[in-house]
Amino acid sequence: MDNIKEQIMKVMSTVFEVPSEKITENSSPDIIESWDSLKHLNLILALEEEFDITIPDEEVGNMHNFKLIELIINECKK
């Protein structure tokens, strides 16, 4: 697994307070119970700090599963 993937998973596990093995490529608010709208804000802020990026306004609401998060972060890092 590449580094960015791993880093995202680590942040998600920390923010949602779930063990890291519970975070998969299919993780979404439907699967992770603690992923509500408030925790979603915390996730955005944590990811921005972790990768030193600013996620565009229109993408903030889109990042609702692991694959999209990874895609958008890679986009921002370019």
Next chain:
Amino acid sequence: MENLRYSEILQQNSAMKEKVIGAPYKVKVLANVTINSLKEILEYIFRINQINPVIEFGNYDNIVQDSRMSAHSDIVIVFVEMLNIVSSVSVFFEDINDGMYNDIKSRMCAEIDNVLENLKDCPSVIFNTFSSTPFVTGSSRKSKITIFTSELNKYLDDKKCPNVTLLDIDIIISQLGIRQAIDYRLFNSSKAPYTLSFFKNYVSALEPIILRNTGKLKKAIIFDCDNTLWKGIVGEDGFNGIDMSATSHDGRPFNMVQQIALFLSRRGVIVGLCSKNNEADVTDILLNHPDIVLKEEFIVIKKINWENKALNLRSISTELNIGLDSIVFVDDSSFEINYIREHLQEIVSIQVPTTIFEYPDYLLRHVYKYFNLTPNDEDSHKTALYKQQFQRENDRKKFETIDEYLASLKMVITIYKDDPSFIQRIAQLTQKTNQFNLTTKRYTESQILKFMEDGDCHVFAVSVKDEFGDNGLTAVAIITADKYNRMNISIDTFLMSCRIIGRNIEYAFIDYIMKWLKKESYQHIYSEYISTKKNSQVISFYDDLGFILLRDEENEKHYSINILDYEMKNIEYLKLEAITNGKNAK
């Protein structure tokens, strides 16, 4: 903490969750914006200070209603964010007419009144000031929003009760810059205006208030000498080679540091020295150097020798009768700092920065965090008090028996009952006293006032004078009668400052209280001992007085005594001079 990433804070916070236990400290956060990311950062700062927080958020933009149900919290934090007030107007604020301006203002003032009224019984309320900084308005003209905000702040400042602390949001925003502090993007989409950097800085600003409320402030600051109080090494550069001049490039920062130490000394902080040097060299500087600011007379304790500093700091703690965790230590040597951090973890060690021009500001930041800087009369002459203490210690050696010595002190104690003029000092004693403290309950000024005003509760305070001087107000007892059975009364708090320990004053004080209770026809006196890390010296206090042990739980011992069974200690050499009764005097 500002240097930690959010994810690191989250990890460390959840790791501490299991370890920091103890009585929960109830925190309520009320806000008209979304600030939930604050929660874990706030928890973190409590837990690293060994406090177990229970943090609850009020509903979004429901401050007035929620404040009605929050008075039982230990601390309430109120965020009223102008961004949200302005956006709720839905007209460009600069363009509103006077009628609307006044309508909004009177609505806001009414809300402030309501919140303050609802929280008047809460021990500590943090109210953030209103800020117009997030609104870009240019620096040469005063916008309507700026005027509006300063009017609200003035109103808030005029109306606030003593339990309210105003926290200046503009200072936090200016430390970071607007773009680093405010997230307009998330405000627009989620009404969440603050960045993580803002929250970290905000919580740092809150920390001294938390430390003060929970009795975790420091009592002493101990400085190294060479390259800490002055530039240079006296043993090598000599009396004339060291520099602490207010007007020289090298000396100026050190001169400022000495001024800060002097400022602390005037506010009752114990200032001391711990340095590897020849004592005569250092004393010569303290007495005779033309540029010295922190003169000999302001220094309470000196350990100038070639012993290791952990040993010296330990003996400072013993001689001053304060815990190691009440000490801040400043030194330029990374060897000494690391040695102390390793051997005496309880001590806060501050290393002089290598960029000396930053040294005074760096020291000040710690000073604001760890010391109580609201001056009261008692504090301003504390240095003299501690010096008298040493005089007494030295005299003690001349007498055969301790009673003979105590009698020679010609002590006079004055007891004050429910006297509001001492509220500040009494609250301070409940917050700072650790050793001779039977229950270690911390109270704010407004809580002490409430005890005094309640007819079923009484606050007794003792001041002690002797041959060497006035020790000031140094012991406190709070008693609370059973509202349903007027024969029963409990001793809620009984504490004494370490500066008068060992003089049997506690016995004269409890004798007095018992006499008074008898006169008031109370019959059953209940008391308790709640054990902490520091108060083991009073573990058998009530046993020794003949109280009957009712229950012995893990950390608590509960007692009672029938007033007729109490045997007076009658300490002959303690003279009771006067009794002032605040409630009757009114």
